[in-house]
Amino acid sequence: MFGFSLKDKAKKILENDIGIYRPTSSWLNHIVRQGKPQEYNEYDVAIYFCMTEWEFNMDHALQHGDKESKKHWYKTIHSQIKLLRKIEHLAHQDLPFRARIDQIIKKSEELK
DSSP states (O other), X not given: OTTOOHHHHHHHHIIIXXXXXXXXXXXXXXHHHHHGGGXXXXXXXXXXXXXXXXXXXXXXXXXXXXXXXXXXXXXXXHHHHHHHHTTGGGSOTTSTHHHHHHHHHHHHGGGO
Protein backbone atom coordinates (compact mmCIF):
# COMPACT_ATOMS: atom_id res chain seq x y z
CA MET A 1 0.00 0.00 0.00
CA PHE A 2 2.86 2.30 -0.80
CA GLY A 3 1.98 5.97 -1.17
CA PHE A 4 -1.16 5.98 0.95
CA SER A 5 -1.50 7.70 4.28
CA LEU A 6 -1.82 5.79 7.53
CA LYS A 7 -5.47 6.80 7.67
CA ASP A 8 -6.16 5.61 4.13
CA LYS A 9 -4.44 2.28 4.79
CA ALA A 10 -6.45 1.79 7.99
CA LYS A 11 -9.69 2.63 6.15
CA LYS A 12 -8.94 -0.05 3.57
CA ILE A 13 -8.36 -2.61 6.31
CA LEU A 14 -11.59 -1.61 8.04
CA GLU A 15 -13.52 -1.96 4.80
CA ASN A 16 -11.85 -5.01 3.25
CA ASP A 17 -11.03 -7.08 6.32
CA ILE A 18 -13.57 -6.07 8.99
CA GLY A 19 -16.54 -4.83 6.96
CA ILE A 20 -16.73 -1.35 8.48
CA TYR A 21 -17.61 1.12 5.75
CA ARG A 22 -17.47 4.89 6.22
CA PRO A 23 -15.73 4.84 9.62
CA THR A 24 -16.37 7.82 11.86
CA SER A 25 -13.78 10.27 10.56
CA SER A 26 -13.22 12.15 13.82
CA TRP A 27 -12.47 8.93 15.72
CA LEU A 28 -10.17 7.67 12.98
CA ASN A 29 -8.34 11.01 12.81
CA HIS A 30 -7.88 11.01 16.58
CA ILE A 31 -6.47 7.48 16.63
CA VAL A 32 -4.09 8.29 13.76
CA ARG A 33 -2.87 11.44 15.56
CA GLN A 34 -2.31 9.48 18.77
CA GLY A 35 -0.70 6.57 16.97
CA LYS A 36 1.81 8.34 14.74
CA PRO A 37 4.20 9.31 17.58
CA GLN A 38 3.91 5.73 18.88
CA GLU A 39 4.65 4.36 15.39
CA TYR A 40 1.30 2.60 14.97
CA ASN A 41 0.87 0.76 11.74
CA GLU A 42 -2.39 0.60 9.81
CA TYR A 43 -3.48 -2.57 11.64
CA ASP A 44 -2.95 -0.94 15.03
CA VAL A 45 -5.11 2.00 13.93
CA ALA A 46 -7.82 -0.28 12.56
CA ILE A 47 -7.94 -2.37 15.74
CA TYR A 48 -8.12 0.67 18.01
CA PHE A 49 -10.84 2.14 15.81
CA CYS A 50 -12.86 -1.07 16.06
CA MET A 51 -12.57 -1.16 19.84
CA THR A 52 -13.68 2.47 20.10
CA GLU A 53 -16.66 1.84 17.84
CA TRP A 54 -17.67 -1.37 19.61
CA GLU A 55 -17.56 0.27 23.02
CA PHE A 56 -19.60 3.24 21.81
CA ASN A 57 -22.25 1.12 20.08
CA MET A 58 -22.46 -1.30 22.98
CA ASP A 59 -22.87 1.48 25.55
CA HIS A 60 -25.48 3.22 23.38
CA ALA A 61 -27.45 -0.01 22.89
CA LEU A 62 -27.32 -0.85 26.59
CA GLN A 63 -28.59 2.62 27.57
CA HIS A 64 -31.09 3.31 24.80
CA GLY A 65 -31.59 0.20 22.72
CA ASP A 66 -34.50 -2.17 22.54
CA LYS A 67 -34.12 -5.95 22.46
CA GLU A 68 -33.60 -6.06 18.67
CA SER A 69 -30.99 -3.30 18.74
CA LYS A 70 -29.05 -5.08 21.46
CA LYS A 71 -29.22 -8.35 19.55
CA HIS A 72 -28.01 -6.59 16.38
CA TRP A 73 -24.99 -5.05 18.10
CA TYR A 74 -24.11 -8.30 19.85
CA LYS A 75 -24.03 -10.14 16.50
CA THR A 76 -22.20 -7.30 14.72
CA ILE A 77 -19.52 -6.94 17.37
CA HIS A 78 -18.87 -10.67 17.57
CA SER A 79 -18.72 -11.13 13.80
CA GLN A 80 -16.29 -8.21 13.50
CA ILE A 81 -14.14 -9.58 16.34
CA LYS A 82 -13.97 -12.89 14.49
CA LEU A 83 -12.72 -11.09 11.38
CA LEU A 84 -10.29 -8.98 13.40
CA ARG A 85 -8.76 -12.12 14.92
CA LYS A 86 -7.61 -13.08 11.41
CA ILE A 87 -5.48 -9.94 11.04
CA GLU A 88 -4.45 -9.10 14.60
CA HIS A 89 -1.09 -10.82 14.14
CA LEU A 90 -0.17 -7.95 11.78
CA ALA A 91 -0.52 -5.37 14.58
CA HIS A 92 2.25 -4.57 17.03
CA GLN A 93 2.17 -7.41 19.53
CA ASP A 94 3.29 -5.26 22.45
CA LEU A 95 0.10 -3.16 22.39
CA PRO A 96 -2.51 -4.05 25.03
CA PHE A 97 -5.44 -4.46 22.64
CA ARG A 98 -6.10 -8.14 23.43
CA ALA A 99 -7.07 -7.43 27.04
CA ARG A 100 -9.37 -4.63 25.90
CA ILE A 101 -11.02 -6.89 23.33
CA ASP A 102 -11.54 -9.52 26.04
CA GLN A 103 -13.26 -6.85 28.18
CA ILE A 104 -15.47 -5.89 25.24
CA ILE A 105 -16.45 -9.53 24.71
CA LYS A 106 -17.29 -9.91 28.39
CA LYS A 107 -19.34 -6.71 28.49
CA SER A 108 -21.15 -7.61 25.25
CA GLU A 109 -22.81 -10.48 27.09
CA GLU A 110 -25.07 -7.81 28.65
CA LEU A 111 -26.54 -7.30 25.16
CA LYS A 112 -27.99 -10.83 25.07
